[in-house]
Amino acid sequence: MSAVVEMSRHHPVSTPLRAPLRGAQRSRDARGRFLSLVEPARRAAPVLFVVSEMADFLKAGGLGDVAAALPRALRHQCDMRVLIPGYPSVLAGMQFLRHVGTIAGRAGLPDCDLALGRQADGLPVYVLLNAALYERAGSPYVDASGQAWVDNAVRFATLSHAAARIGAGQGDPDWQPSLLHLNDWPTALAAAYVRADNGDVPSVLTIHNLAYQGLFDCTHAPQLGLDGDALDALRFHGQLSFLQAGINCATRINTVSLHYARQITTAADGCGLHALLAQREAEGHLSGIVNGIDESWNPSGDRHLRATFSAQHCAGRAQNAAAVREAFGLQYTTGPLFAVVSRLVHQKGLDLTCAVAPQIIAVGGQLVVIGSGEPAVEAQVRELGHRYPGQVGVWIGFEEALARKMFGGADFLLMPSRFEPCGLSQMYAQRFGCLPLAHATGGLVDTVEDGVTGFLFHEASVDALSGCVQRAMRTFGMPTLMQAMRRAAMLTPAGWDRAGRLYLDLYQQMGVAA
Ligand code: ADP
Ligand code: GLC
Numbered sequence: 001m002s003a004v005v006e007m008s009r010h011h012p013v014s015t016p017l018r019a020p021l022r023g024a025q026r027s028r029d030a031r032g033r034f035l036s037l038v039e040p041a042r043r044a045a046p047v048l049f050v051v052s053e054m055a056d057f058l059k060a061g062g063l064g065d066v067a068a069a070l071p072r073a074l075r076h077q078c079d080m081r082v083l084i085p086g087y088p089s090v091l092a093g094m095q096f097l098r099h100v101g102t103i104a105g106r107a108g109l110p111d112c113d114l115a116l117g118r119q120a121d122g123l124p125v126y127v128l129l130n131a132a133l134y135e136r137a138g139s140p141y142v143d144a145s146g147q148a149w150v151d152n153a154v155r156f157a158t159l160s161h162a163a164a165r166i167g168a169g170q171g172d173p174d175w176q177p178s179l180l181h182l183n184d185w186p187t188a189l190a191a192a193y194v195r196a197d198n199g200d201v202p203s204v205l206t207i208h209n210l211a212y213q214g215l216f217d218c219t220h221a222p223q224l225g226l227d228g229d230a231l232d233a234l235r236f237h238g239q240l241s242f243l244q245a246g247i248n249c250a251t252r253i254n255t256v257s258l259h260y261a262r263q264i265t266t267a268a269d270g271c272g273l274h275a276l277l278a279q280r281e282a283e284g285h286l287s288g289i290v291n292g293i294d295e296s297w298n299p300s301g302d303r304h305l306r307a308t309f310s311a312q313h314c315a316g317r318a319q320n321a322a323a324v325r326e327a328f329g330l331q332y333t334t335g336p337l338f339a340v341v342s343r344l345v346h347q348k349g350l351d352l353t354c355a356v357a358p359q360i361i362a363v364g365g366q367l368v369v370i371g372s373g374e375p376a377v378e379a380q381v382r383e384l385g386h387r388y389p390g391q392v393g394v395w396i397g398f399e400e401a402l403a404r405k406m407f408g409g410a411d412f413l414l415m416p417s418r419f420e421p422c423g424l425s426q427m428y429a430q431r432f433g434c435l436p437l438a439h440a441t442g443g444l445v446d447t448v449e450d451g452v453t454g455f456l457f458h459e460a461s462v463d464a465l466s467g468c469v470q471r472a473m474r475t476f477g478m479p480t481l482m483q484a485m486r487r488a489a490m491l492t493p494a495g496w497d498r499a500g501r502l503y504l505d506l507y508q509q510m511g512v513a514a
Helices: 003-010 062-073 088-093 152-167 185-196 218-224 228-232 242-249 258-263 274-282 316-327 350-362 375-387 400-409 425-431 442-447 462-476 479-491 496-509
Strands: 045-050 078-085 097-103 112-118 124-129 179-183 203-207 215-217 239-241 252-255 286-288 337-341 366-371 392-396 412-415 435-439 455-457
Touching: 045 062, 045 152, 062 078, 062 179, 062 496, 078 152, 088 124, 097 124, 097 152, 112 152, 124 152, 152 179, 152 185, 152 218, 152 242, 179 185, 185 203, 185 228, 185 242, 203 242, 215 218, 218 239, 239 242, 242 274, 252 258, 252 496, 258 286, 258 442, 274 286, 316 337, 316 400, 337 350, 337 400, 337 425, 350 366, 350 375, 350 462, 366 375, 366 400, 375 392, 400 425, 412 425, 412 462, 425 435, 425 442, 425 479, 435 442, 435 462, 435 479, 455 462, 462 479
Parallel strands: 045 078, 045 179, 078 124, 179 203, 203 252, 252 286, 337 366, 337 412, 366 392, 412 435, 435 455
Antiparallel strands: 097 112, 112 124, 215 239
16 A cells, blocks of 8 residues: 555545645745745746546556656646546555645535655656545556446546646645646546636647547536536537537647547537537637657667667567567468557457458468457457467557567558547557558548558558558568668657647647746
8 A cells, every 4th residue: 555545544634744844945936826846946837737547657548658758748848747546556656645735525526635746757746536536446447347437427527626626726735737738538627617616727628539528427417516607518419528528618629630630620520529629620729739659669779679670770670570479479471460559449440450361361461469448349359369370469458568569570550540539559660660551540641651651541441451451562572662661660750849849839829938
């Protein structure tokens, strides 16, 4: 059990556990607020990055990677702090947490404690403590059977409410953000709480995936402690949509690629929210910023690889391919190795991948798959592995070390996503010289240059993917072209610098001085 849980259980929530402040630490800013105690000399704009997963502790997909990377990319310009629920992995992962305040409950939302800790690199992380809501094993969103936790409305309204209270200066008495950076539906309701309480802290809501909206039955409304405009902002076809509330109430909305930003304003891809999104776009309040990938994605220094390599010296990839074949129990061949690194959900088009697998195997190719997700999709992929022992390897679950080995050894990554807000896997693959075969949708359009850094196909259908597989096979048979594409993919700039600058611009447009 971590120190902080002991503290919060053995002290009344109103008891401050922090040592009294010494005079020298208590400098104030121009508005009379106390400056950060964590970094007292720093006057950069304070920004609270609110998120429901972070790769430092746990992740369900790419959101966790972005939450680990983006606040760090902005730390030199802004006083970035993260707010995350106190899941067991967060409590176990923080070296030292100190209690900084309490967040009083509201309607059906319970009281919580707020603690502050730092990651090894100094990144400050606020942890929202409520054992009943957050101290559960497994996924942040679903139980062991894959069903959404029944109290998710309260769990994530509580997180959102805490963000709004911190934004109002009522979380940590020593720190108040000038901006709330919200991410996806689990945090979107913060903007509605700010509106309901006539708060003035601006907010940006980043939509990582419009398909997950945080839809709840209207019977949850009394628990949320919202009424009037703020409650109306939630109402969505007889239900409550946390994401819609955020889209309605946040100062600015952005999503994780340019192409997806356009797509979500159309009926075909707007998940019922396109009209509202088109309206926010017309107001100049919707934009797209393509995600980056962090510096740890570097094949010349990745300790998970059997052989490191670079764009100039790729020979080590053959040893990595052998390591992947061994890990998945595949027979030795010199044919092309295809990989899938993905959540196993409808969005990712695994049914299309399964449909083209026989074509890949018929011409001497092999396939390895890692991921977990919907039971039906997992079963379909598992069955493929059983059908082609020695040619198709399947690992249900997720292990980043194995994913890295796959990117570093496979020739091609299959990514026939039906839609893809940004996608990180294709960028990880490119950086490791594994060429993506991707459906031309969302961020895949922004990050894959057809015939140069990967292959695009224009319809999420078996025929289109099959045609793309044939192109990839032909390229595999032309080593000079293959090598040139590999090099182009590896050298494509995809770090967080560019995205960081664009987020900073966005913050500045909202009046946050950096
Ligand atoms: P998404 O966020 O929709 O899953 P991305 O391509 O943005 O898609 O992110 C994929 C990344 O998420 C992978 O590179 C991998 O790091 C991680 N990932 C994929 N599947 C899983 C999983 N089942 N559990 C945890 N992380 C996963
Ligand atoms: C979502 C999207 C994915 C995106 C990720 C990080 O999970 O599905 O496309 O890359 O968030 O923004």
